[in-house]
Amino acid sequence: MxxxxxxxxxxxxxxxxxxxxxxxxxxxxxxxxxxxxxxxxxxxxxxxxxxxxxxxxxxxxxxxxxxxxxxxxxxxxxxxxxxxxxxxxxxxxxxxxxxxxxxxxxxxxxxxxxxxxxxxxxxxxxxxxxxxxxxxxxxxxxxxxxxxxxxxxxxxxxxxxxxxxxxxxxxxxxxxxxxxxxxxxxxxxxxxxxxxxxxxxxxxxxxxxxxxxxxxxxxxxxxxxxxxxxxxxxxxxxxxxxxxxxxxxxxWKSKKYLGAGPSAHSFDLHSRRWNVSSIGKYLQGLEKDEPYYEVEVLTEQDRYNDYIITGLRTIWGISEELIKTEFSANYLLHFQDKMKKYVQSGHVLGTPEKLTLSSEGLFISDQIMADFMVVESC
Ligand code: SF4
Structure with missing residues (x-):
């Protein structure tokens, strides 16, 4: 799909x-x-x-x-x-x-x-x-x-x-x-x-x-x-x-997509690609077979952060189970530490299979996501 x-x-x-x-x-x-x-x-x-x-x-x-x-x-x-x-x-x-x-x-x-x-x-x-x-x-x-x-x-x-x-x-x-x-x-x-x-x-x-x-x-x-x-x-x-x-x-569910046209982004589960934000450079690239895009291969940290940001935005939430199976132990520890804090404060609700923001959590979602994210390699 x-x-x-x-x-x-x-x-x-x-x-x-x-x-x-x-x-x-x-x-x-x-x-x-x-x-x-x-x-x-x-x-x-x-x-x-x-x-x-x-x-x-x-x-x-x-x-x-x-x-x-x-x-x-x-x-x-x-x-x-x-x-x-x-x-x-x-x-x-x-x-x-x-x-x-x-x-x-x-x-x-x-x-x-x-x-x-x-x-x-x-x-x-x-x-x-x-x-x-x-x-x-x-x-x-x-x-x-x-x-x-x-x-x-x-x-x-x-x-x-x-x-x-x-x-x-x-x-x-x-x-x-x-x-x-x-x-x-x-x-x-x-x-x-x-x-x-x-x-x-x-x-x-x-x-x-x-x-x-x-x-x-x-x-x-x-x-x-x-x-x-x-x-x-x-x-x-x-x-x-x-x-x-x-x-x-x-x-938000991290599915594959292909983006075409100037400035369009693509995602293939392992890397992100983005086309140049310039009509001239886009056309020149396509017409002369020159690169008109950049690619970034995602690190474990990128994937973890993407998962947190996209998952917490939605009613489908994030899963501790998935973090256990898809990421190394340090990410799981970081996640559990934050989860404990926000479950106790009532900003995050649910079970380990599905954690979502409560209505109080929604209003400070940027702050919560930033806290869940890993800024230095775990
Ligand atoms: S300039 Fe206006 S019409 Fe064009 S993309 Fe932005 S919001 Fe849409």
Missing amino acids: AGIYIHIPFCRKRCHYCDFFKSTDFSQKSRVLAGIRKELESRAAELNSEEITTIYLGGGTPSALLIDELKDLLTTIQQNYRVSATAEITMEANPDDLSQAILSAIREIGFNRLSMGVQSFAESDLKLMNRRHGVMQALQSVKWAKRAGFSNISIDLIYGLPNQTLEEWERNVRIAVELDVQHISAYNLTYHEGTVFYDRLKKGILKELPDELSLQQFELLIRLLKEAGFEHYEISNFCRPGLYSQHNSSY
Whole structure:
């Protein structure tokens, strides 16, 4: 079982908070798509024996592509990989790119899951974030998507925005629930270096929301979505029972995935690989058969730390039993020491087969993960 991720590195406009790799210059679009197809063909042997159970088009903005371009990418995957008949095939989409006809076409060419960048249901927030769409476009897009036959729709929201009150955030969550989608991802705003928000923060134009208020927003999110019947299966992710993002879950469960396109990452259980975050260097590498990626072979310490960070984020948790069998004794001792501390404090719950963060633990998850991690070789 493995997944394929494709990074479409183009956006029509830069959102002020976003640090994903992207370009607003579409002049190289055809070459990049040809490059991605070539990469997919040339790397097929890496997943030769694997059944592909998830495909995910992210970015950037996949919905900025034409239907034929999207179709060509899926066809390349189908022709070169063993794709399961029941594969989850997700596409990220921005509401401003969508219409009823476009969504019907996206569904028809094979996508069965849609992840929509909604971010907020307040026009002022959308303006502040430099989003291209308006609230009505987001609401309408979800309706169109349902009418087009999508029965697995996810929306992204952001909380912790400058000046965002608890009441404003509550309104966002309630509208999201009313939309009756199957999946909601909600992220606390991060001020990434290199973004407009980061510059404005440094210049004092924007003020970070107090931690206490962000935490209240997170608590409210969890409470309202649980009341509405959503499962909180990962720190930032909620779904209708059982409707997890299978693709993202495979990252958290340390499954193999192959990432194609500029800046895309891959993981084969033993090493991580990442493509260069440059359209020019990516194209040059593919066209002249020069390296366009770097590889890092994982040490035992890397594998242990990855296991802790990804496992503790989810309801599937971490297992002392697995640490016993997969890692050397020093890692087990380190783990048991931390586990004892957090089980006693009530931040970690469960049995040795499955340990997860309690609701108190969720709110200080970064701190707990950092403590569980090994920074010097055991
Ligand atoms: S948030 Fe999405 S649409 Fe906005 S710049 Fe980032 S990748 Fe592009």
